Structure formats: structure tokens, C-alpha cells
Amino acid sequence: MALNLNLLSWIVFLPVIGLIVIALIPRPGQKTVKWIALAAAMASFILSIAVFIMFDRSESAIGQMQFVEKVSWIPAINSFYHLGVDGLSLPLVILMTFLGVVSVLVSWKIQLNPKQYFIWILLLETSILGVFCSLDLILFFLFWELELIPMFFLISIWGSGRKEYAAYKYLIYTLVGSAFMLAGILCVYFITHTFDMTALAGIQIASSFIPLTALFFLLIVGFAIKLPVFPLHTWLPDAHTNAPTAASVILAGALLKMGGYGMIRLCVSMLPQVAVQYAPFMLTLAVIGVIYGAAVTIRQTDLKRLIAYSSVSHMGYVLLGIFALDQVSLVGASFQMFSHGVITGLLFAMVGLVYDKTHTRDLNNLSGLARQMPVIVVVFSIAGLASLGLPGTVGFAAEFITFAGSFASTAVAGMPVFTLIAVLGIVVTSGYILWMLQRVFYGYPLDKYNGVGDADAVEMVSTFSFVAVIMAVGIYPAVLTNVISMGIAPIAKLIGM
Secondary structure, rough: HHHHHHHHHHHHHHHHHHHHHHHOOOOOOOOHHHHHHHHHHHHHHHHHHHHHHHHOHHHOOOOOOEEEEEEEEEHHHEEEEEEEOOOOOOOHHHHHHHHHHHHHHOOOOOOOOOHHHHHHHHHHHHHHHHHHHHHHHHHHHHHHOOOOHHHHHHHHOOOOOOHHHHHHHHHHHHHHHHHHHHHHHHHHHHHHHOOEEEHHHHOOOOOOOOHHHHHHHHHHHHHHHOOOOOOOOOOHHHHHOOHHHHHHHHHHHHOOOOHHHHHHHHHHOOOOHHHHHHHHHHHHHHHHHHHHHHHHHHHOHHHHHHHHHHHHHHHHHHHHHHHHOOOHHHHHHHHHHHHHHHHHHHHHHHHHHHHHHHHOEEEEHOOOHHHHHHHHHHHHHHHHHHHOOOOOOOOEEEEEEHHHHHOOOOOOOOOHHHHHHHHHHHHHHHHHHHHHHHHHOOOOHHHOOOOOOOOOHHHHHHHHHHHHHHHHHOOOOOHHHHHHHHHHHHHHHOOOO
């Protein structure tokens, strides 16, 4: 128990320890700041791998929270400092700690106030880890809100273009969603008199003063903005386009997943019958998001904006899998969140590298870079092919499980139709990914790029790490799906699947 108590708290707060060390050192050199940030992020990642290895995969552990720690926090309202992980949250914890390490590496050349920059990066990592580990609604909401601060400053100070506009737009959207979510959390407490998320998943919530449908939508608005769900997605392209590379990597890789995670953990688990009732509405939004996101992606000429809109489309797959409400589709949706995290994280890292070398992201000004960037073109191509679902990559496994589970679902009428429409998104994705790679790397070589270089040693470490995860989990997806299934099984049981 003592070991368990230490592990999750250390994973969540090691980045905070790192940022405190950075803050307390008077006038630290750039190298010192970077190495402290890397050490803190790496330590958190290593501990998350240790938790994954020690995670009990026996049948008796299905649906059980593990590495639990629970300490009274606010006795007056029966709130606890309550952490724990199950098969649903553990892969997302590993994803975030991995992205934490990579985000430090891709920021290795940051020049503008690196001390403050890495403080915000580490605080952002802790806030997202806290969301995935929290088992108390107040603690969950606290970490959810904490994430706003570092992301706002990272975009507004170290971003580019319309960075202030993008930062405030992100702030306003998220705050509006949080207001709805807080109202929903308070209503849950007024009805049940508990903030314990594990207890709430196992009780029949009934209320005479607020309809459960209203409660469901109060909670889901905040998650839908974060995922993002059409038509609440408009903050995402601006935030991605104007954010620094590391913030884009974390934003696409882990932050969006807070929305999907919240939908499964709270909306589906606590209000399964309402989820079933309104599944057709959510599925309609999912397929619109898939097709709309893919269609708009084709029209983009900014590399970052192109990847951002592709995220809107791919998050539609997640929403499809969640509200197909089948055990396999829910596993697929959870796996898709991990898959999209590593693939799109790598895509944004590669866009950052291309921009660093050429100082442009405009597709109309890029052509024939394969000759100057042999390593970058190979890694970029792997990320692109994984995004369109090439067999052998994690993208293929995640999409196949999501679509197979959704098509076979009997929880919602008309699931084959919703699924087949969503599958069309893969066709469009193939088109814009291959078109992008051809435009950037395989067109006519431009003389102005003759002197640009390829990835250096640090950049190779960060990008090859992504490739290793994409290929390893793609070749053997059971390493994650077996764990995810343990967390999904009790939720599917609540739905009656």
C-alpha cells in the first residue's frame, strides 16, 4: 500500500518538483533548465512504465482501481485526495508521461525565456496527469481547470501569428465548457452526496429536481468542447496553428483525450441509460465531425492547420466508438485516443521540424524537400501512413477495432449506417495525407532550400521514439487492448452489453 501510495503521486507531481527546482535556481543557464525539465519528465515516464508493468491483469482485477490512494481532503463536503488507475486511464497516463519527455526534447532549441517556458510545460503535464488519475470529482475538476493556465501562456507568449487571439479563444471556449461541467458536478453531489467517481459508477442515480437528461448534457458540453465535437471545434485549428510545437504536441496528443476520457468515465458510466437514449444524436455529431473535418482538411494550405483539422475528423472516430456503446467499440475508442496521441503528436513534431528548417508552413512554398531531409521525410511519411491507417501501425489497429465494434453494436439502431458513413473518412484521409507528402517532399526541388539541413541527434531521438511506439503497439496491439478491456468491461456491463 505504501508503494502504491507513492507511485501515482510521484507520477503526477514529479513535473511540479522539477518546475519548483527550476524556479528556485537563481539565473540558471539554458542547459541547466532543459536538463532539469528532462529529468523530471523522464522520471515520471519511468514510474508510469513501472505502474504498467506491475498492473494486475488477473481476472479478479477487472474493473478494479489499482494503485489507489485516498486521503481526506475537504471533510465538510466529503471530498478526498483520491487517485487510482484502471485499464481506461492507465494507457492515457503513459501517453502523457511519454509526451512530456518528447515535448521537452522538441523544445531543446527554445531561446525565449526557457526558464518560464519549461515551468509551464511541466505544470501542463501535471495538470493532465491529474485529470487521468483523479477519482474525486472536485480533484478532477481542479486539475481540469489547472490545465488552462499553462496552455494559455504557452500559446500567448511562445506562439506565432495570431497567438493572443488563439489563446483567448481557447480560454473562453474552455471556461464556458467548465462552467457547464461544474454545474453538472454540483448537481451530481446534490443528488448523491458524494464526489467519489468509483462509487458514482455503481449506483442508480435518480433525481426529482433535475432531469437526468439535463445532468447528462451539463457534463458532456465541457467534454465535447475539449474532444472537440462539431460544431464546438472552432478553437482547435487556431490554437494548434499558433501554438509552439511542444504545446501542439501535448494539445493533440493528450489534452484532447481529456474530453473522450470524461465522456466514458462520467457520462456513460454514471448515466448509462441517458447515454443510450441520446446515442443517435451523439453519433450524428460524430459522423458529421468525421466527414466535415476531413473535407475541410483538404482545403488547408498551412501544414499545422491541415493536421489540426485532421484531428477534428479523427476525434469523430472516438465519439463514434464511445456512443456505439458496445464493449468492443468502447475499447476501440479508448485505443484510438492513444493511437491519435502518438501519431498526431509525431505529425506536429515533424511540422515543427520542417518549419524550423524552412521557416514556412505554407504548402504553396514547399516542394522537393526529400533531397535535403532524408530522415525527416521517412519519419514524416511513417506518421502520415499511420494516420491513414496503414496495417502494422497503431493507427490501423485502433481504427479497425473501433469500426468493427461500432458496426456490430446492437445498443443503438442504425449503427451500420453510422459506421459506413464514418469509414468514408478514411478514404478522404488517404487523399489529403498522400497529397501533403507529395507536395512537401516529392515535388520539384526548389533552389532556396538547398542549404537546409536534416534532423539533428536530439530531434532524431524524439521522433524515433514516436516511431518505435507507433510500430511496436501496431504490431502487438494486445499490449494495450488487454489492459483497456479490463477498464471497459464494467462500463459495458452497466449499459447491458
